[in-house]
Amino acid sequence: MTMRPAALDGLPLLEDLGAISGKRILVRSDLNVPLGEDENGTVIEDDFRIRSAVPTLQWLQDQGAEVVCCTHVGRPHGTSVPQLAVGPIATRLATYIDDVEVIENVRFDPREEANDVEFVKELIKGFDAYVNDAFGASHRNHASVVGPPQFVPSAAGRLLEKEVEVLGGLLLEPDVPFVAIIGGSKVADKLGVLKTLVKKTDTIIIGGGMAFTFLAAQGRGVGASLLDESLLKECQEILDGPCEILLPTDVIALSPGSSFGANCTQGDVVTYRGDIPDGWMGLDVGPQSAERFAEAITSAGTVLWNGPVGVFEDARFAQGTRTVGEAVANTKGTSVVGGGDSARAAEDFGLAGQIDFLSTGGGASLEFLEFGDLPALTALRHASNAPRVAK
Numbered sequence: 113m114t115m116r117p118a119a120l121d122g123l124p125l126l127e128d129l130g131a132i133s134g135k136r137i138l139v140r141s142d143l144n145v146p147l148g149e150d151e152n153g154t155v156i157e158d159d160f161r162i163r164s165a166v167p168t169l170q171w172l173q174d175q176g177a178e179v180v181c182c183t184h185v186g187r188p189h190g191t192s193v194p195q196l197a198v199g200p201i202a203t204r205l206a207t208y209i210d211d212v213e214v215i216e217n218v219r220f221d222p223r224e225e226a227n228d229v230e231f232v233k234e235l236i237k238g239f240d241a242y243v244n245d246a247f248g249a250s251h252r253n254h255a256s257v258v259g260p261p262q263f264v265p266s267a268a269g270r271l272l273e274k275e276v277e278v279l280g281g282l283l284l285e286p287d288v289p290f291v292a293i294i295g296g297s298k299v300a301d302k303l304g305v306l307k308t309l310v311k312k313t314d315t316i317i318i319g320g321g322m323a324f325t326f327l328a329a330q331g332r333g334v335g336a337s338l339l340d341e342s343l344l345k346e347c348q349e350i351l352d353g354p355c356e357i358l359l360p361t362d363v364i365a366l367s368p369g370s371s372f373g374a375n376c377t378q379g380d381v382v383t384y385r386g387d388i389p390d391g392w393m394g395l396d397v398g399p400q401s402a403e404r405f406a407e408a409i410t411s412a413g414t415v416l417w418n419g420p421v422g423v424f425e426d427a428r429f430a431q432g433t434r435t436v437g438e439a440v441a442n443t444k445g446t447s448v449v450g451g452g453d454s455a456r457a458a459e460d461f462g463l464a465g466q467i468d469f470l471s472t473g474g475g476a477s478l479e480f481l482e483f484g485d486l487p488a489l490t491a492l493r494h495a496s497n498a499p500r501v502a503k
Contacts, residue, residue, distance in 0.1 A: 119280020123489060124267045124498040126171060126243065133176030135240035139269065140256050141165040142246035142472060143183035143201045143214070154200045158459070161248070162201065164472050166208045168245045168269035173211070181205070182215040182235065182256055184249060190222025218256045225254055232259030245269025247276075248451070248473035250488035251480070257488045261495035268492055271472065276489065278448055278469045279480050283312060287413030287446060293405070293436055295320030295419030296453065299340050299347065302419065304482040310353040315412075317358045317405045319397050319421025319432065326351065326359055333387030335365065337394040358405060362398025363388060364422070364429060374425045381428050396422030396429035406439035415443050418450035418477065420457050433457050441466035450477040 129137075143165060146157040156162075165181070172179045186196040202214035215235075218224045223231035232255045236242060242260035244250065249257050250272065260266055268276070282290070290313045294302050299322035309316055318326055321338035328334050329347040351357050363384050366372055368391030370379025383398045397405070402421075409415055417440050424433040437454075440447050441463040449455050449467050452474025458464045471477045480486050492498065 117277050117281060118284055119276050120273065122493045122498060122501040123273070123276065124265075124492055124495055125273055126168070126267050126269065128497050128499060129241050129243075129265055129267050130497070132172065132241065135177050136238060137172050137177045137179050137241050137243055138236060138239040138260065139169060139172070139179060139181050139243045140246045140249070140260075141169075141181050141183050141269075142248040143181070143198070143205070144185050144248065145201060147185070147195070147200070149195075154195060156200055156204055158456075159204055160455075160459070161472055162205050163208060164271050165205070165245060168243060168271060169209050169212050171270065172243065173209070179211075180213045180215060180239070182218050183246070184219040184224070184254075184256075185217045186219070188217065188219050190219065190225065192220045196220075218254075224256060225252075227253050227255050227259065229255075229259065231255045232263070236260050236264055239264060242266040243269045244488050244492060245271045246488075247272045247471070248476050250473070250486045251476040253487045258491040261491045265497040266492055266495040267497075268489075272488075274469070275471060275473065275477075276480075279450075279471065279477060280484070282414065282416055282448060283481065283484055286312070289314040289412050290414045290416075291315045291317065291408055291412035292416045293317040293319065293409065293418070293421070293440070295322065295421045295433075297321035297338060299325045299343055302478070303343065303346060305418070305478045306350055308482050310350055310355050313355050315356040315358060315408050317408060317421075317436075319360060319401075319405070319436070320419055322419075323360055323397075323421075324394060326357075330359070333389075334394065335388035335390055335392040336368065337363075337365075337388060358408060360394075360397040360401040361385060361404070362400045363394040364396040364398055364432070365392040365394045366428075367392060372423055372426045372429065376426055376428075395426070397432035399431070402432045402435035406435055409436065409439035410443050412443055413445040415440050415445055415447045416450060416481075417448070417454050418452070420453050424457050424460070434461050437461050437463050450474070450481070452477070
């Protein structure tokens with residue numbers, strides 16, 4: 113018998129469902145794809161999550177099961193929103209796999225987010241077992257995520273299994289040196305995971321808008337860049353921690369009063385070393401910082417990338433994220449991208465195929481890395497068919 117990785121201890125997998133031929137299986141997938149509109153109606157802008165759901169659905173069908181899928185789409189807050197209906201998603205899924213019904217958006221019912229037990233019972237009525245393959249929603253205490261394992265045999269799908277194995281492996285047994293790149297706009301969103309990673313990694317690279325609170329903690333002038341003065345002390349504590357922290361030493365900034373974003377061209381763009389002048393906003397790491405970051409990434413044994421290091425949607429501020437992304441893709445070590453905007457950047461720059469593992473969960477990835485567990489995983493480990501772990 114193959115030994116399970118330690119990260120999967122106690123978690124029921126598909127094989128733990130036993131014989132399922134002829135049985136009805138409810139699968140909680142994460143088909144929450146980005147949607148747009150054109151003259152013909154709703155358009156799916158990226159079907160990565162739909163494609164990622166297929167292996168579990170196919171495996172269940174291959175075992176002779178009847179498969180029904182449920183998912184959330186967007187944030188309708190308990191009301192029916194036609195633009196967030198599952199129709200277009202079900203149609204796209206059918207191009208990858210036949211005969212899988214998709215139940216209407218579970219978040220149209222307010223009882224989903226309230227984790228209402230009666231809603232759980234309605235969802236599982238007529239089903240013999242439940243599979244959670246929605247890693248991107250597994251940090252939510254919602255009915256379709258944590259409820260079914262209380263009542264029917266349950267398992268993690270292939271996607272959820274892989275997410276836990278890879279991200280759990282980062283916490284338990286990474287190849288060294290372990291380098292994490294943490295970016296994004298708000299430092300408050302990443303502070304918790306940073307406090308965990310300083311104990312687990314050898315080097316943390318900090319970029320994006322959140323970097324400016326760290327730079328300000330060092331006494332650097334950050335102009336009109338994003339700054340959370342309430343977190344200066346906590347940022348300084350991380351800087352004083354046990355691992356190496358790399359911050360930008362040069363920054364690409366935009367002149368006062370100018371707009372930024374996709375297709376914007378207004379304003380002057382200047383690279384500054386040291387302090388950023390008043391009114392100027394830092395929107396990307398400079399070329400020297402990007403190269404310094406790339407050197408650390410290239411020599412790593414394990415790389416985790418979560419969050420862009422600049423406003424890459426604006427071509428003027430995309431080069432830092434592109435340089436970092438290329439280094440992640442080309443490293444000889446194990447590369448993991450933690451979902452969200454960094455996954456989108458990897459796709460936009462044509463790098464996704466060169467990365468070892470691309471997570472489907474942004475917030476879920478961060479919460480798992482911070483706490484080492486998620487509500488959905490706890491629920492699965494309490495299912496009646498979960499493997500018992502020797503103590």
